[in-house]
Amino acid sequence: MNQRLASLLAEVFGLRQEQIVLTLTKDDVAVWDSLKQMDLVVSLEREFDLVLDIPDIVRMNSVSSIVETLALKGVDLGA
Amino acid sequence: MLILELDQSVALVTGGAKGLGFAIATYLAGKGSKVSVVDLDAEAIAALPPSMDGYVLDVTSRADAKTVVNEIIQRHGRIDILVNNAGVIFSEPFVNIMNPKGMMHDYERFRRSITANLDSVFIMTSSVVEKMVTLRTKGVVVSISSISACGNEGQTAYSAAKAGVNAMTRTWSKELGRMGIRCNAVAPGFIDTPSTRSALNESIIKHIQSNTPLRRLGHAEEVAQAVASVITNDFINGVVLDVNGGLTI
Numbered sequence: 001m002n003q004r005l006a007s008l009l010a011e012v013f014g015l016r017q018e019q020i021v022l023t024l025t026k027d028d029v030a031v032w033d034s035l036k037q038m039d040l041v042v043s044l045e046r047e048f049d050l051v052l053d054i055p056d057i058v059r060m061n062s063v064s065s066i067v068e069t070l071a072l073k074g075v076d077l078g079a
Numbered sequence: 080m081l082i083l084e085l086d087q088s089v090a091l092v093t094g095g096a097k098g099l100g101f102a103i104a105t106y107l108a109g110k111g112s113k114v115s116v117v118d119l120d121a122e123a124i125a126a127l128p129p130s131m132d133g134y135v136l137d138v139t140s141r142a143d144a145k146t147v148v149n150e151i152i153q154r155h156g157r158i159d160i161l162v163n164n165a166g167v168i169f170s171e172p173f174v175n176i177m178n179p180k181g182m183m184h185d186y187e188r189f190r191r192s193i194t195a196n197l198d199s200v201f202i203m204t205s206s207v208v209e210k211m212v213t214l215r216t217k218g219v220v221v222s223i224s225s226i227s228a229c230g231n232e233g234q235t236a237y238s239a240a241k242a243g244v245n246a247m248t249r250t251w252s253k254e255l256g257r258m259g260i261r262c263n264a265v266a267p268g269f270i271d272t273p274s275t276r277s278a279l280n281e282s283i284i285k286h287i288q289s290n291t292p293l294r295r296l297g298h299a300e301e302v303a304q305a306v307a308s309v310i311t312n313d314f315i316n317g318v319v320l321d322v323n324g325g326l327t328i
């Protein structure tokens with residue numbers, strides 16, 4: 001897992017970095033509601049200097065879908 | 080009666096068949112007050128202990144509220160205490176970014192929450208205060224507000240309704256004080272009730288507990304005690320009493 005992304009997600013969701021794994025989904029994180037989704041969007045846009053549109057935002061319901069969305073936006077998260 | 084003695088009082092508790100309302104009704108009945116409970120839930124009304132009179136009533140219905148208030152007055156001669164407790168906790172974000180087709184807070188649900196939590200307090204208070212004024216009862220109105228009145232994220236309608244309850248309480252305390260009628264509110268934080276447990280999952284409850292200086296949820300009896308203290312202290316008027324373990328939102 002990319003350290004920048006893991007640390008951002010840990011901060012947004014109030015989790016420890018080691019809890020941020022690709023299989024983690026919205027259903028696993030009690031605080032991940034539509035307000036947290038806005039926090040997530042703003043943090044990702046700021047950290048990776050990009051603009052997410054509504055379909056991207058709706059798609060991001062797991063760590064793996066966040067990684068995919070960032071890849072589609074041309075963000076290089078390394079291996 | 081100059082000072083309101085609970086053991087000589089007649090009280091009406093709305094939404095008193097369950098949850099916080101039932102705890103308040105039980106506390107007042109335990110101090111000797113003649114307690115009438117009104118509630119939408121007919122089954123819970125039927126299950127009330129014999130120490131309380133129960134009436135099935137939707138407190139958002141003006142006509143039915145007047146009828147039930149008249150019945151209670153006929154039975155007991157007056158109402159000294161009105162506790163406006165009936166309410167429905169409601170959460171919906173103003174913007175739901177995950178639902179692009181219906182992104183904004185639904186207006187009908189906004190109206191329904193305002194009716195349930197704000198209009199209800201207006202309707203019951205006006206029905207009861209009319210009788211207090213006519214019968215020259217130096218009574219007291221206590222409305223159950225909420226910590227959300229400060230503006231709680233995800234609760235536009237509920238927060239607005241409870242802030243409205245606080246504003247009506249202060250307004251009425253000024254208007255009615257000259258007739259010896261006092262109006263106060265009690266604003267609970269997070270209380271350990273079935274409604275809190277069903278509205279919030281375990282990890283959110285843990286989060287709330289760790290942010291509360293007292294590190295726990297409140298007990299329903301602690302809200303009931305606060306209600307009783309603003310009733311019995313004859314110089315408390317226009318106050319919104321926080322019962323939240325020191326939590327701020």
Ligand SMILES: NC(=O)c1ccc[n+]([C@@H]2O[C@H](COP(=O)([O-])OP(=O)(O)OC[C@H]3O[C@@H](n4cnc5c(N)ncnc54)[C@H](O)[C@@H]3O)[C@@H](O)[C@H]2O)c1
Pocket residue numbers: 093094095096097098099100117118119120123136137138139164165166167168195199223224225226266267268269270271272273274275
């Ligand atoms: N539980 C909490 O932590 C908490 C915190 C802050 C404020 N409050 C407030 O305390 C009050 C009681 O909450 P609770 O947690 O006990 O809820 P609850 O749902 O357990 O009880 C509410 C009662 O009110 C009744 N009711 C609802 N709408 C009604 C209507 N239109 N007419 C008649 N009866 C009606 C219900 O049938 C129920 O018996 C509410 O006003 C709520 O906003 C609760």
